[in-house]
Amino acid sequence: MNLIFYADNIDKINELFMQGVSEVILTSKNLSRFGANSFEQVKECIRYALKKKMIPIIEWDILMTENAMLSCSNEVLSYCDLGVKIFRVKDTGAIYFIKEKTSANIDLIQGYSNQNIDAILFWIEYLKDRLRRLIVSQESTKDFIQSIAEKTCIPMEIMLLGKLLVSYTPRRLLVKYLGGADGDKDVFSLEEGASKFWALQNEHGTFLFYHKDFSLLSHLPYLKDLKIENFRLDLRFSIASDLTFDLIKYIDTQDATLLVNIKKKYQHELTEGFFKSNSSDQVFEKLKNEHLKINQDKFIGEVVDVKKDEFLGVLIKGDYVIGKNTPLSIKTPDGKVKFLKILFLKNTCWEEIDSSSHASIVYINYASGITYRSLVFVKD
Amino acid sequence: MASGIPELVAPGGSLEKLQIAISYGADAVYIAGENFGLRTAAFNFTNEDIEKATQYAHSRNKKIYVVINAFLHDKDFQGLSEFVKFLENCKVDAVVVSDFGVVSFIKKISQLNIHLSTQNTCLNSYGALMCKDIGIKRIVLGREVSISEAKMIKVQSGLEMELFIHGSMCMSYSGNCLLSNYTFNRDSNKGGCKHSCRFLYQIDNHKDYFYSSKDLMGIEYLAQIGASNINALKIEGRMKTLHYLATVVKAYREGLDQLKEQKQMDQSLILELSKVMTRDYFSGNLVSKADDQSIFEKGKIDKTEDIAGIVVEVKDGKHILLSVKSAFDRNDQLEILPFVGVAKCIDVLDMTDASGKNVGKAKSATMVKLPFIPDIKTGNIVRIKRKK
Numbered sequence: 129m130n131l132i133f134y135a136d137n138i139d140k141i142n143e144l145f146m147q148g149v150s151e152v153i154l155t156s157k158n159l160s161r162f163g164a165n166s167f168e169q170v171k172e173c174i175r176y177a178l179k180k181k182m183i184p185i186i187e188w189d190i191l192m193t194e195n196a197m198l199s200c201s202n203e204v205l206s207y208c209d210l211g212v213k214i215f216r217v218k219d220t221g222a223i224y225f226i227k228e229k230t231s232a233n234i235d236l237i238q239g240y241s242n243q244n245i246d247a248i249l250f251w252i253e254y255l256k257d258r259l260r261r262l263i264v265s266q267e268s269t270k271d272f273i274q275s276i277a278e279k280t281c282i283p284m285e286i287m288l289l290g291k292l293l294v295s296y297t298p299r300r301l302l303v304k305y306l307g308g309a310d311g312d313k314d315v316f317s318l319e320e321g322a323s324k325f326w327a328l329q330n331e332h333g334t335f336l337f338y339h340k341d342f343s344l345l346s347h348l349p350y351l352k353d354l355k356i357e358n359f360r361l362d363l364r365f366s367i368a369s370d371l372t373f374d375l376i377k378y379i380d381t382q383d384a385t386l387l388v389n390i391k392k393k394y395q396h397e398l399t400e401g402f403f404k405s406n407s408s409d410q411v412f413e414k415l416k417n418e419h420l421k422i423n424q425d426k427f428i429g430e431v432v433d434v435k436k437d438e439f440l441g442v443l444i445k446g447d448y449v450i451g452k453n454t455p456l457s458i459k460t461p462d463g464k465v466k467f468l469k470i471l472f473l474k475n476t477c478w479e480e481i482d483s484s485s486h487a488s489i490v491y492i493n494y495a496s497g498i499t500y501r502s503l504v505f506v507k508d
Numbered sequence: 509m510a511s512g513i514p515e516l517v518a519p520g521g522s523l524e525k526l527q528i529a530i531s532y533g534a535d536a537v538y539i540a541g542e543n544f545g546l547r548t549a550a551f552n553f554t555n556e557d558i559e560k561a562t563q564y565a566h567s568r569n570k571k572i573y574v575v576i577n578a579f580l581h582d583k584d585f586q587g588l589s590e591f592v593k594f595l596e597n598c599k600v601d602a603v604v605v606s607d608f609g610v611v612s613f614i615k616k617i618s619q620l621n622i623h624l625s626t627q628n629t630c631l632n633s634y635g636a637l638m639c640k641d642i643g644i645k646r647i648v649l650g651r652e653v654s655i656s657e658a659k660m661i662k663v664q665s666g667l668e669m670e671l672f673i674h675g676s677m678c679m680s681y682s683g684n685c686l687l688s689n690y691t692f693n694r695d696s697n698k699g700g701c702k703h704s705c706r707f708l709y710q711i712d713n714h715k716d717y718f719y720s721s722k723d724l725m726g727i728e729y730l731a732q733i734g735a736s737n738i739n740a741l742k743i744e745g746r747m748k749t750l751h752y753l754a755t756v757v758k759a760y761r762e763g764l765d766q767l768k769e770q771k772q773m774d775q776s777l778i779l780e781l782s783k784v785m786t787r788d789y790f791s792g793n794l795v796s797k798a799d800d801q802s803i804f805e806k807g808k809i810d811k812t813e814d815i816a817g818i819v820v821e822v823k824d825g826k827h828i829l830l831s832v833k834s835a836f837d838r839n840d841q842l843e844i845l846p847f848v849g850v851a852k853c854i855d856v857l858d859m860t861d862a863s864g865k866n867v868g869k870a871k872s873a874t875m876v877k878l879p880f881i882p883d884i885k886t887g888n889i890v891r892i893k894r895k896k
Contacts, residue, residue: 191681193650193793194657197632221634228637240684240697241579241628247609254642267686275582294686295705297679298652301718303800305711318715319707323691327711327718336719338690402689406581432820432831433862433875441862441875443820476821476829476877478863489821489829489875491862500873 132360138176151183158200159188174210185214188222233260266342266401277354290362292342298333340399368393426506439491444484448506451483457507468495512737513768518757521746531887532754533761536571544576562598571601577625579607579697592618621645627683633664652793659736668739673726675744679705679719722804725789730763751815752784754889783813814892827877836892837869843893
């Protein structure tokens with residue numbers, strides 16, 4: 129089993145090394161959303177990790193427009209020159225850059241998209257042996273993870289503990305509170321849902337995190353059964369300082385008492401997101417009025433004018449027309465059906481006519497209960 | 509001097525809106541079928557509607573793009589194959605797709621042109637080169653890209669580039685927001701966006717619409733866009749009103765036509781766009797990076813002028829039949845928005861119902877007859893200009 133942690137200094141890398149961790153994610157402030165290290169600091173970390181025979185992985189997850197991409201491409205190439213062989217990437221441009229401009233391999237951040245097997249197979253086919261690993265998103269259900277395990281050979285990495293990012297904008301939106309500085313604020317919705325978030329502002333924009341953190345620690349046995357071997361623990365925002373050892377021990381032993389202690393120490397509410405089932409995936413009630421759907425044959429048109437006790441105006445939209453003797457069935461927007469015998473049929477010049485023509489408006493006698501946008505059919 | 513006039517791509521939320529968009533000058537209209545799109549609440553097109561829409565557009569030498577821009581889960585692929593084959597038979601001009609799984613699926617079973625949706629967040633030339641590798645024809649760039657960057661991406665990739673030019677903006681990178689998913693169990697990337705970004709929030713002791721973006725307006729930059737050889741400009745808003753659609757499409761059509769004729773842009777077009785403004789406008793990222801100044805702090809200010817209705821019939825020398833959308837009376841002045849040229853004001857002196865009886869007040873959801881006026885066409889939008 130392979131545990132992956134973030135590290136931003138030599139002491140942390142050394143601590144992880146001492147715990148038997150073999151892979152570290154390094155974050156540069158130019159490439160990683162929450163990276164704080166300069167190019168020189170990252171280089172120092174790379175050298176140290178390599179010296180310890182660890183695998184340094186550079187995270188490149190900022191979504192970049194052209195100018196930003198151009199300004200950081202040399203930095204990426206420099207990391208390759210130092211011996212970095214793995215990049216964690218999200219942006220399609222970053223994926224292409226690593227594939228075409230370097231010989232490094234890719235740990236693909238699945239993200240909010242790529243939630244179907246066709247997408248996973250697409251990336252496997254496109255990147256071929258350059259794709260080392262799929263970084264499974266927190267939005268993937270266990271069924272989907274199982275499906276990937278069954279239908280592909282791609283190694284997966286699952287986050288077991290960490291923050292849950294729900295929105296990301298390149299705009300700095302907390303300037304009013306923080307000026308141009310990095311910082312964070314608690315945000316409470318005053319409208320429907322009464323949700324709350326933790327908002328973080330840095331030079332790359334503003335990030336909204338869900339008020340609960342993400343944890344699949346209690347599902348570890350299931351994930352191991354799927355032969356998943358790579359697990360990530362993201363403690364970058366954790367206020368508990370001494371969790372690393374406890375987590376490594378829990379993952380090794382799966383001791384339930386240890387898990388209780390970890391959750392207590394973590395001091396933050398936890399959610400497993402959509403792991404068990406994606407409740408947002410259910411087809412929610414369609415917001416449009418089903419009664420306004422044309423689901424019958426012999427559609428004539430739609431009521432576009434109503435004058436009580438006098439007339440109904442009908443726009444002829446369908447393949448059928450109205451003749452003087454056409455029996456009508458009219459479906460109102462609230463679902464009621466009325467039958468109507470035509471007493472008069474007139475055109476918009478208020479002249480008697482024998483039948484309507486397509487795309488014209490005709491007038492017929494009024495019938496109570498029929499309202500604007502009712503649908504008109506030939507009655508069988 | 510302009511070197512290219514981009515295609516104007518307008519939203520078609522319904523068959524009626526599609527017709528209005530084309531009448532007012534759109535070169536192409538994007539529509540959605542009943543599934544696979546991102547606007548579940550919109551009155552999406554049945555297959556029969558798509559067929560009619562395509563025939564209507566093609567008969568006028570216009571294009572139809574069908575969006576399949578939801579991020580699909582495995583079970584959502586049900587029916588996709590049939591739909592794609594239907595669209596190919598229909599000869600729609602392209603499909604607009606977000607998900608690489610869907611792109612791959614469509615490529616395997618059809619020859620349809622594929623445009624990459626803005627939801628995919630393609631922001632740079634390397635991303636565009638990847639898209640070129642897999643046979644995508646056009647990229648609808650992320651709204652974070654500037655005009656000059658779009659030009660570079662086009663030059664580097666050789667693909668067609670489409671830029672959003674007008675309308676509402678996600679505060680988040682499009683396709684990268686899960687606010688609705690986690691707080692309302694509605695998948696924003698599958699048509700269930702709850703627009704939580706528009707909510708009022710509390711930060712410290714302040715009430716704040718801090719995550720609500722102003723709306724994009726790029727009409728002042730058409731010359732710069734023309735010089736950049738951008739292929740298409742997109743107007744947001746399949747859910748927006750007929751009034752919005754007609755006004756915005758007409759303004760950008762006229763702006764592009766002036767560019768084509770190498771004329772200075774008529775500044776009154778900006779005034780026209782202000783008539784359908786529901787939030788403050790800003791220039792997005794077109795020329796400089798949007799930051800905290802792009803927050804729309806007021807919740808909503810609806811500066812939209814009322815629409816009186818839409819002309820549904822013109823009988824030469826006899827009458828104009830108006831489908832009334834908002835009530836007005838004989839004391840009001842109406843402004844008719846022609847497909848081409850300046851708006852025309854009329855007083856509502858004579859007004860009758862369909863049977864010819866005088867009416868003092870036109871009620872919404874009815875028809876009224878107005879005296880015949882030359883040059884007014886079926887489909888013209890009529891505004892309530894002002895109360896006397």
